[in-house]
Amino acid sequence: MPDNAASKAQPAPVMTNGGAAETKRQRVRMLISALGMLPVLLILCIGFHFLSEGRFFTGQNLGIVLQQAAVNTVLAAGMTFVILTGGIDLSVGSILAVSAMAGLTMSKLPAVGALWLPVAVLTGLGFGVVNGALIALLRLPPFIVTLGSLTAVRGLARLLGADTTVFNPSIPYAFIGNGSLILVPGVASIPWLSVIALLVILVSWLVLRRTVLGVHIYAVGGNESAARLAGIKVWAVLIFVYGVSGLLAGLGGAMQAARLYAANGLQLGQSYELDAITAVILGGTSFVGGIGSIWGTLIGALIIAVLSNGLILIGVSDIWQYVIKGLVIIGAVALDRYRLQGSART
Amino acid sequence: MNDPILEMRGVSKSFFGIKALRAVDLTVYAGEVHALMGENGAGKSTLMKILSGAYRPDPGGEIRIEGQPVRIEGPLGGRAAGISIIYQELSLAPNLSVAENIYLGREISRSGLLARGAMREGVGPILERLGADFLPSTLVAHLSMGQRQLVEIARALHARSKILIMDEPTTALSAGESERLFALIRQLRAEGLAIIYISHRMDEVYALGDRVTVLRDGRLVGSLDKRDIRAEAIVRMMVGRDVSSFYKKDHDPGAGKGHPVLTATDMADGKRVKGCSLTVHAGEVVGLAGLIGAGRTELAHLIVGAAPKISGRLELEGQPIDIRTTGEALEAGIAYLTEDRKALGLFLDMSCLDNINLAVLGRDAKLGWFLDRDKARERADRAFTGLSIRAANVGVPAGGLSGGNQQKVLLSRLLAIAPKVLILDEPTRGVDVGAKSEIYSIIDNLAKVGTAILVISSDLPEIIGICDRVLVMRSGLIAGEVRRTETAPLTQEDIMALATGTEHLDA
Structure with missing residues (x-):
């Protein structure tokens, strides 16, 4: 009988009388969850514009915001894959550092220096796949595995440069770090870092929404047992998402190295994982997996960049920026809970 | 006999307009074991939850304990009224000690600090009386299922309960542990406790029951005294209802003579399934009946590769086939509909x-x-x-x-x-009547086009209504097969007799 009660507690089929109203309400709800934090982003931008007496919406400032958002956007894109499966990757900051160190070290070798970029990216991929294998094959909890690699990989990053800062003022492809793609000469340009970030978002969208693998990622996050019973190779999906997260952390490391012409195993990428997770959650991706979109993540990353930039513009001290950002994280998770209440999961 | 300790008169309960219990009467005396029987969904657990305070009965009925009308409200209401329930899934905290579990919610504290010593001493006499072979300080996680049940009983005695309700207490126990439990139940009965014993198993009811009450579709069918307890009578009381006409079976009932599509031999998982063999032919609908816990779902999981098997061979259309994951099963054309569509099926x-x-x-x-x-x-x-x-x-x-x-x-x-073999596990559970009959039509149509179908169901009229023949499982084995013949249709009595193991008792 409890069975019966449970099934009766379900919402009635949606085609009955008033179906149109129900559909409309559903549309509105879907629109709200699709738009997600976009209104918040716009309000923040406009608010900062006025508070800073018109210094926010200038070409130069917007360029800075985009450039500052770039690396976090790339990391957050990888994090989106992971969190969609209900996992977490705490190691992206450390992987970013070790990849940048590996890349810079490589770039100083005369003959093969130009290979530093793929080396950095593949280093990230390698560590990501190791994370994924530990999680998928040994069935260890993602939090524990990536907490471990957060520490261990940070150590390796320091080891690579013998705990010093590695410089290379003549690093190949330096333009991706500091150059801009000229759209209209003298009028409009966009930093290469932002172009890369945007491409990453586009490819992520393609994978998540237009491929079989994408559906499988959502399925694993939505209901892992059901996914297994439906014949999905859950282990392969998990290795893939942690691999992607590692690969994108490696790309982020390359972007940082090209931007700074230098890397330090101890300092580079410290607590970047927190900004990436914040961006994903702000973007409306559910922490338990199965729900979310890559566009939300882009908006989340932009909110973080706008928040940092705007707070500096209006002269808020560094210390208060921390406090405000922290409150934003908690607010975002509260929002996540609130949104989940309305979904079928509860 | 003396005055009843528990009297329920006209107790009803409805959920969203569906009557789960209709004016049920139940009288229980101190010093008796009162067996409560009925099919799955007959209303046993609803009745129990009313006594525990988890559900509030519809207005109109009356519950009296020792002659006094009582209102049992809230999760602690049952215990306050002197009623303790031991659920099938035990409700102990494995990370706490025996004493802490027994005192859970009523811990002794001295000036705000937990008095572990006093608690250990407090439970000592009860454990001794129950003949426990473990200490009050033992962690529950280290105890066997039988010992855990003892802790639950100790908790009930410690709360000075006068009525003890046990829901299928032997499901998780070994034969030896069950014997010890029976001895304990007899001891408690002699001490004057009233025990309401819910079970599907006829042999247990024979062994323990002083009286049997049977529920069906939320109604009281009747009570039998010890001298009248006969398997035949109880089974008829449990299943005796009309098979409605909405079952659909238009496909060729002689399809069983067609070519075998799926043959499973000696399937076992080392736990719940102990060597089962079955064959399903093209265009045939075969039922797999049995009580909950008989191993039907586990057998299906073995066939489709959802659980690892320790032995067993599969043949698909005469060819040996090795299936280790559900992905491989689907690839081969064997599809499985889970009984738990929310947890294991849908996204x-x-x-x-x-x-x-x-x-x-x-x-x-x-x-x-x-x-x-x-x-x-x-x-x-x-x-x-x-x-x-x-x-x-x-x-x-x-x-x-x-x-x-x-x-x-x-x-x-x-x-x-486009599966060749379709295994449906409780295909109409939690489904309304209209959709039920639509699902029956779908099954019938699939059989017409030659799909081999195996239907697991606890709903006997459903199994009889849509299946060509029925395999019955009991305790991990195929206990037998019920076939329809020219003269005799499938009957619920035959299936229940095989499922509960009473076919020998009747003979």
């Missing part, structure tokens, strides 16, 4: 379209990777029309649909692979 947040297409995404994909969205939408639209799934459109999340429509979405996913 509630995903659209119906994605849910329906999930199993064939890879096969349909362009360039091996990219979704063929036109094909997916076509397939989903076809499923919506063909199975008359009622939802606003194929894009709505599956979680928002009614039980019947959810089941049809899940069924569509399996039908998308």
